[in-house]
Amino acid sequence: MKEKAPYPTDQETLDAEYSPSRMVESLDDYLEEYAACSQPPSPGAFKNAQFGLKYGPHKRQVLDFFPAQSNGLGAQPRKPLVVFIHGGFWSALDGTLFRFPAPYVNEADVHYAALTYRLAPEATITGIVEDVRTAIRWLAENAQDLGIDPDGIALVGHSAGAHLAAMVIADENAPQLAGALLISGVYDLDPVQKSYVNNDAKMSETEAKALSPNLLAPKARCPVHICVGDIEPEEFKRQSQLMFDAWQPHCPDMTLQVMGEKNHFDILFGLMAPGSSLLLRAIECAVGRKCVTDQCAMHGYVEADMFARERAMFQMPDDVIYLDGNSLGALPKAAPARVAQVVEKEWGDGLIRSWGDADWYGTPLALGDKIGRLVGAAPGQTAVTDSISVNLFKLVCSALEMRPGRRTLITEENNFPSDIYVLQGIERFWPGVDLKLVGRDGTLDELLDDTVAAVVLTGVDFKTGANHNMAAVTEQVQAAGALMIWDLAHSAGAVQVDLDGIGTDMAVGCTYKYLNAGPGAPAFLYVAERHHAAAQNPISGWFGHKDPFAFSTDYEPADNIRQFLAGTPPIVSLAALEASLDIWEGVHMPSLRAKSMSMGDLFIEMVEALDPAYGFKLASPRRADKRGSQVSFRHPDGLAIMRALIERGVIGDFRAPDILRFGFTPLTLSYSEVWQAVQILDDIMKNETWRTVQQDRGHGVT
Numbered sequence: 001m002k003e004k005a006p007y008p009t010d011q012e013t014l015d016a017e018y019s020p021s022r023m024v025e026s027l028d029d030y031l032e033e034y035a036a037c038s039q040p041p042s043p044g045a046f047k048n049a050q051f052g053l054k055y056g057p058h059k060r061q062v063l064d065f066f067p068a069q070s071n072g073l074g075a076q077p078r079k080p081l082v083v084f085i086h087g088g089f090w091s092a093l094d095g096t097l098f099r100f101p102a103p104y105v106n107e108a109d110v111h112y113a114a115l116t117y118r119l120a121p122e123a124t125i126t127g128i129v130e131d132v133r134t135a136i137r138w139l140a141e142n143a144q145d146l147g148i149d150p151d152g153i154a155l156v157g158h159s160a161g162a163h164l165a166a167m168v169i170a171d172e173n174a175p176q177l178a179g180a181l182l183i184s185g186v187y188d189l190d191p192v193q194k195s196y197v198n199n200d201a202k203m204s205e206t207e208a209k210a211l212s213p214n215l216l217a218p219k220a221r222c223p224v225h226i227c228v229g230d231i232e233p234e235e236f237k238r239q240s241q242l243m244f245d246a247w248q249p250h251c252p253d254m255t256l257q258v259m260g261e262k263n264h265f266d267i268l269f270g271l272m273a274p275g276s277s278l279l280l281r282a283i284e285c286a287v288g289r290k291c292v293t294d295q296c297a298m299h300g301y302v303e304a305d306m307f308a309r310e311r312a313m314f315q316m317p318d319d320v321i322y323l324d325g326n327s328l329g330a331l332p333k334a335a336p337a338r339v340a341q342v343v344e345k346e347w348g349d350g351l352i353r354s355w356g357d358a359d360w361y362g363t364p365l366a367l368g369d370k371i372g373r374l375v376g377a378a379p380g381q382t383a384v385t386d387s388i389s390v391n392l393f394k395l396v397c398s399a400l401e402m403r404p405g406r407r408t409l410i411t412e413e414n415n416f417p418s419d420i421y422v423l424q425g426i427e428r429f430w431p432g433v434d435l436k437l438v439g440r441d442g443t444l445d446e447l448l449d450d451t452v453a454a455v456v457l458t459g460v461d462f463k464t465g466a467n468h469n470m471a472a473v474t475e476q477v478q479a480a481g482a483l484m485i486w487d488l489a490h491s492a493g494a495v496q497v498d499l500d501g502i503g504t505d506m507a508v509g510c511t512y513k514y515l516n517a518g519p520g521a522p523a524f525l526y527v528a529e530r531h532h533a534a535a536q537n538p539i540s541g542w543f544g545h546k547d548p549f550a551f552s553t554d555y556e557p558a559d560n561i562r563q564f565l566a567g568t569p570p571i572v573s574l575a576a577l578e579a580s581l582d583i584w585e586g587v588h589m590p591s592l593r594a595k596s597m598s599m600g601d602l603f604i605e606m607v608e609a610l611d612p613a614y615g616f617k618l619a620s621p622r623r624a625d626k627r628g629s630q631v632s633f634r635h636p637d638g639l640a641i642m643r644a645l646i647e648r649g650v651i652g653d654f655r656a657p658d659i660l661r662f663g664f665t666p667l668t669l670s671y672s673e674v675w676q677a678v679q680i681l682d683d684i685m686k687n688e689t690w691r692t693v694q695q696d697r698g699h700g701v702t
């Protein structure tokens, strides 16, 4: 099975995310419809509304218009507009993909429009140049009614859409544009090869040549930013370079950015993601901001951060930039009151009655299901109980029983020590069990044989942040006849996990890290439903019993995930977890993951732009999809540097021998904090203050 991409790619997801389109025939109808809303619609509501708004006489001439968050339709001051023009390939997806950035752009209080000219069945290729030009003119003509700032219209085009955008920029009848972002531009007007804009060859060669970006360049009428991936096909790279060379003399503000290790579609999907630096750049174009590396631009990130609402629900001291939420998550503001209620009311007044009256009894499974949603587990398979260490013991013993005759356990040398220790304990106490470590004893390929009962791996490496391909590894382990147990300590609440989808057998995870449940909050475990009959809990305590309050002499396990509970659940801790999960409940995980990746990218980009003499070496994978939600850098003086950072309020942590670890919790961290953290790091390195911080231990570095 394939690992799920962090962005929607399949029609099913797209359908699920978007209700069917409704065509609005005229702007007046649209405005009327809009005005009829008693509550001005939120960006989320508009995401689903999908007003296919006609801008011309042809059926294909439709655009999706998503008003800015402050409902700027006709309002003053008028809002900037970002228009997305897609390339040729996306007809396959009905262009739906291009609606995804809408809420994000809207949150920045900017209107968003996606041209969906390929939606209509009879849309023919030759019409497109004129369609796109017409759409932009139409938007400008109706700027007043739509509340668009006519000086703030920016275009974003991808692939052939970038070429179309170039044609609009050079169109004398188009409005003066604020800026354009041409991504992985592809133009091909060679009549032999046919092109997106000319593939039925109705256009004459002369006409086609006149649309060459090189010839259009002298008419360039706005700042243009071109970007292209460095692992795109050579022809794409060449075309972007040619476009840049041709346009640059006419377009002083022009920039060309080559994006490392990205191909044609990586860039597009990255762009679609909320928080993407490219999309930010488009917004910046529209609102007249220039770059991503000055503080003014960072405010663009702040405004455009779709989790600003959630961030405000967590407590954070003013003088702290907290890059350690991967070790202990921030406090939900609602937690103290929720805990107090449990203590004072449910315990104080309700006493023993609260097991039933306040449903303490049901809490471990109810909260388990809420966590299940965050890790792709259908209800009934996840329970909150004990610690990861204890849960791992339960699940590994259970796996050994389910695979009689197999006595090898595998984990990896770089796993979190507690996981290794627990397995070493089982090896010591369970006759015949043999623990093998990937790394020390060989590769997983080499170690996987028909003696292996279970493989325990951590989804995201706690030191380097490197991701396992969970789907591929699960498949490989199960093909060898062993059971797969994932540790999600650094995955849950940080990356997208699809436990049911990848078909894992079991999993454990933490709630005090990314899930913000507080120190010592209980962990969770997952056992796939198909194993509920066979799996046995070796710690057969009373809370896993079918009927704990019957107090019968013999153990009889519950016939559901409850059997993996052992003793009495920590009700007070669970109250804090509940307060946190209330916030997590509404979180759109693909967006969360997108923000986590873009924060990591931003941090890497900025640290690597510092003086190379500082000597930081990236220890995490450079590609965001290969990382969890943390970024680590190596430095021989890492410990002293981390101490200096903590003295300045930037809290990360250090892992021996030389790893500075920075966690990016998308829900509680803002882009400007990432920016500030790098400024402080720069200052510490420039002034060498790290040389003078106290070098003794116990200086607050965990």
Ligand SMILES: *Cc1c(COP(=O)(O)O)cnc(C)c1O
Pocket: 386, 387, 388, 389, 390, 415, 416, 418, 419, 458, 462, 487, 489, 490, 510, 523
């Ligand atoms: C944090 C962490 C643990 C710790 O789990 P406990 O609940 O404290 O036992 C275990 N495994 C990994 C990978 C961790 O990162």
